[in-house]
Amino acid sequence: MNTMSYREAIREAMMEEMARDEQVVVMGEDVGCYGGCFKVTPGLIERFGDRQVIETPVSEEGLVGVAVGAAMMGMRPIVEIMYGDFSTLAADPMINHAAKMRFMTAGQISIPLVYRTPMGSGTGAAAQHTQSLEHLFTNIPGLKVVYPATPADAKGLLKSAVRDDDPVVFLEHKLYGTEGIVPKGEYTIPLGKADIKRQGNDVSIITYGKTVFTALEAAAILEDDEVDVEVVDLRSLRPLDTHAIRASVRKTGRVVVVHEAPGFGGFSGEIIAQIVEDGKTFGALKAPVGRVCGREMPTPFNKNLEQQLPPSPHAIVDAVLGLFPSAV
Amino acid sequence: MAIAFDREQGLSILSLMVRSRVFEEKIEALFSSHEMHGTTHLAIGQEAVHAGVSPALDPADWILTTHRCHGHTLAKGASVEAMLAEFFGLSNGLAKGLGGSMHLVDLEHHNAGSSAVVGSGVALATGMALQLKRMDSPNLVVAFFGDGASNRGVIHESMNMASIWNLPVLFLCEHNLYGMSSCADEMVSVKSLAERGSAYNIVGESVDGNDVEVVFDAVRKAAGHIRCKKRPYLLEVRTYRFSGHSKNDKRVYRSREEEHLWSLRDPLKIFSQRMIERGHLTSEDYVKLQQDERTGIDRIAEKLIGRKNELSIDEAASYVYVGGDVR
Numbered sequence: 001m002n003t004m005s006y007r008e009a010i011r012e013a014m015m016e017e018m019a020r021d022e023q024v025v026v027m028g029e030d031v032g033c034y035g036g037c038f039k040v041t042p043g044l045i046e047r048f049g050d051r052q053v054i055e056t057p058v059s060e061e062g063l064v065g066v067a068v069g070a071a072m073m074g075m076r077p078i079v080e081i082m083y084g085d086f087s088t089l090a091a092d093p094m095i096n097h098a099a100k101m102r103f104m105t106a107g108q109i110s111i112p113l114v115y116r117t118p119m120g121s122g123t124g125a126a127a128q129h130t131q132s133l134e135h136l137f138t139n140i141p142g143l144k145v146v147y148p149a150t151p152a153d154a155k156g157l158l159k160s161a162v163r164d165d166d167p168v169v170f171l172e173h174k175l176y177g178t179e180g181i182v183p184k185g186e187y188t189i190p191l192g193k194a195d196i197k198r199q200g201n202d203v204s205i206i207t208y209g210k211t212v213f214t215a216l217e218a219a220a221i222l223e224d225d226e227v228d229v230e231v232v233d234l235r236s237l238r239p240l241d242t243h244a245i246r247a248s249v250r251k252t253g254r255v256v257v258v259h260e261a262p263g264f265g266g267f268s269g270e271i272i273a274q275i276v277e278d279g280k281t282f283g284a285l286k287a288p289v290g291r292v293c294g295r296e297m298p299t300p301f302n303k304n305l306e307q308q309l310p311p312s313p314h315a316i317v318d319a320v321l322g323l324f325p326s327a328v
Numbered sequence: 329m330a331i332a333f334d335r336e337q338g339l340s341i342l343s344l345m346v347r348s349r350v351f352e353e354k355i356e357a358l359f360s361s362h363e364m365h366g367t368t369h370l371a372i373g374q375e376a377v378h379a380g381v382s383p384a385l386d387p388a389d390w391i392l393t394t395h396r397c398h399g400h401t402l403a404k405g406a407s408v409e410a411m412l413a414e415f416f417g418l419s420n421g422l423a424k425g426l427g428g429s430m431h432l433v434d435l436e437h438h439n440a441g442s443s444a445v446v447g448s449g450v451a452l453a454t455g456m457a458l459q460l461k462r463m464d465s466p467n468l469v470v471a472f473f474g475d476g477a478s479n480r481g482v483i484h485e486s487m488n489m490a491s492i493w494n495l496p497v498l499f500l501c502e503h504n505l506y507g508m509s510s511c512a513d514e515m516v517s518v519k520s521l522a523e524r525g526s527a528y529n530i531v532g533e534s535v536d537g538n539d540v541e542v543v544f545d546a547v548r549k550a551a552g553h554i555r556c557k558k559r560p561y562l563l564e565v566r567t568y569r570f571s572g573h574s575k576n577d578k579r580v581y582r583s584r585e586e587e588h589l590w591s592l593r594d595p596l597k598i599f600s601q602r603m604i605e606r607g608h609l610t611s612e613d614y615v616k617l618q619q620d621e622r623t624g625i626d627r628i629a630e631k632l633i634g635r636k637n638e639l640s641i642d643e644a645a646s647y648v649y650v651g652g653d654v655r
Contacts, residue, residue, distance in 0.1 A: 062482050063485075066452075066489060068451070068455060072455070102647055103648050104423060104426055104431045141648050
């Protein structure tokens with residue numbers, strides 16, 4: 001076992017895959033000697049050269065389109081888009097092209113592309129550099145979407161994403177310095193498998209990405225209230241591990257769904273649908289489903305205001321306690 | 329003066345142009361009689377472009393085309409039957425009926441298919457060229473787009489990248505004067521799109537797109553430049569779409585007089601007359617060529633009309649992901 005940061009884990013996954021297969025190519029803005037906007041790619045160009053590390057102009061739509069075209073011809077690009085917000089610019093190549101190429105050609109062309117981008121608030125970067133836009137991609141058949149929280153998950157999922165023959169949207173939170181234990185040596189984590197980050201019997205918190213840590217903080221606080229919380233980290237949003245969601249909720253009978261994106265029209269709605277559509281899981285519910293999401297507003301710049309935008313541990317605690325009316 | 333095809337090559341190119349014309353006329357008739365559904369974008373009047381481009385390439389060169397892709401697909405070598413089957417939505421179509429008239433694909437003949445989001449395919453073609461260069465391939469990619477699409481930002485981004493990375497891509501602007509209803513004179517900031525090459529340090533040229541020998545010659549020259557100088561190239565071919573933009577277009581945005589003037593420059597007329605003047609063909613031979621091509625396409629269409637070999641919705645779903653249906 002090694003201790004490494006989220007950033008280092010992502011870098012190590014890329015390096016291992018680039019060394020394994022010369023068709024794995026990192027592309028993006030400032031990914032060369034600068035090392036990428038969030039310093040995920042330092043050392044790559046020095047080791048692999050410009051055949052496997054391609055620095056691009058500021059042309060998000062064009063560069064993702066170029067990556068799709070290169071993937072059609074056998075490259076396995078890992079595209080870095082420096083902020084998830086710029087996914088609006090890359091929506092055409094990802095949604096109209098990468099996602100549909102295999103289908104429109106009846107399987108003759110596939111697009112083995114990984115689209116890496118960070119999302120979420122906490123950096124003081126205001127409204128155009130902090131959004132959580134995962135739902136732009138989760139409603140698109142043809143795309144896969146993953147959002148790991150821990151260094152170990154990030155490494156294993158990224159290696160699987162690179163080896164996957166379909167386009168994978170690989171979302172990162174911005175706690176790049178978060179350290180965690182990462183297994184030594186070669187390993188992968190399959191796409192579409194959730195992970196129970198904390199076992200519990202009284203209530204399930206279902207979440208993904210950065211709010212996995214918020215949920216774990218809330219769970220620690222709830223120990224004082226003698227509420228035994230299970231934290232389900234989805235890790236993959238599409239394919240979604242509905243089995244893990246339903247199994248946890250059937251066990252606990254209570255559930256709070258958490259994400260940083262605004263709740264209205266967000267991915268939490270899909271998670272809740274997966275719970276209530278299943279008769280056995282619905283029947284196991286002892287309380288209405290709870291939801292704690294980001295505020296319905298663009299991210300404010302002011303630090304105090306920005307901190308109030310995403311789900312806080314206390315908001316989750318309140319939502320959980322609200323499921324036990326007699327205890328309050 | 330452009331090159332003059334010898335008799336054999338001239339006849340082959342003329343046959344291709346005629347086949348494309350009668351193919352499009354057949355498609356138009358099948359849509360009018362509701363035997364085909366959806367929409368379609370005909371290239372009647374633009375035959376000198378597709379018949380001039382693909383035959384001037386190495387067969388291993390790639391093309392990536394647009395929503396108006398029938399002629400390009402035919403000229404690159406696709407089977408008429410597989411094309412027509414795709415239009416009918418049948419499982420023996422080029423894309424098993426999942427793509428339709430705007431998404432013909434034929435990898436066997438190095439036709440990577442098309443994007444029907446006008447202009448977006450240019451980035452894909454540029455990416456294909458990037459990978460060809462990485463793999464030290466001697467081949468190039470032709471990125472087709474129209475004067476309408478020429479204003480898309482992604483084309484400018486792509487030309488810039490192709491230039492800074494010295495990619496083997498031929499940006500081929502098929503200037504047919506109209507982006508749907510909008511006349512290029514009112515929508516494009518330059519007289520000739522070839523001028524835009526200079527903004528990206530790419531050689532740009534504009535040629536008569538209704539003269540197949542001129543187009544062939546220009547593509548040969550462009551391909552030579554791309555292979556020898558290791559630089560991209562921008563070629564504008566000026567032509568005219570005789571048909572409407574798509575099947576329900578009544579062409580209210582232009583005059584019948586204008587259409588008449590362009591009909592005098594019909595690429596089939598120009599080239600067939602030249603072949604007759606050169607003694608490669610008689611008028612009677614040309615009439616027979618048209619009849620033979622029409623009969624050939626009619627026969628294939630007859631065979632397909634009423635066929636029911638379609639994918640099931642579950643078979644279609646199996647093509648969403650490599651591993652099949654995933655949720």
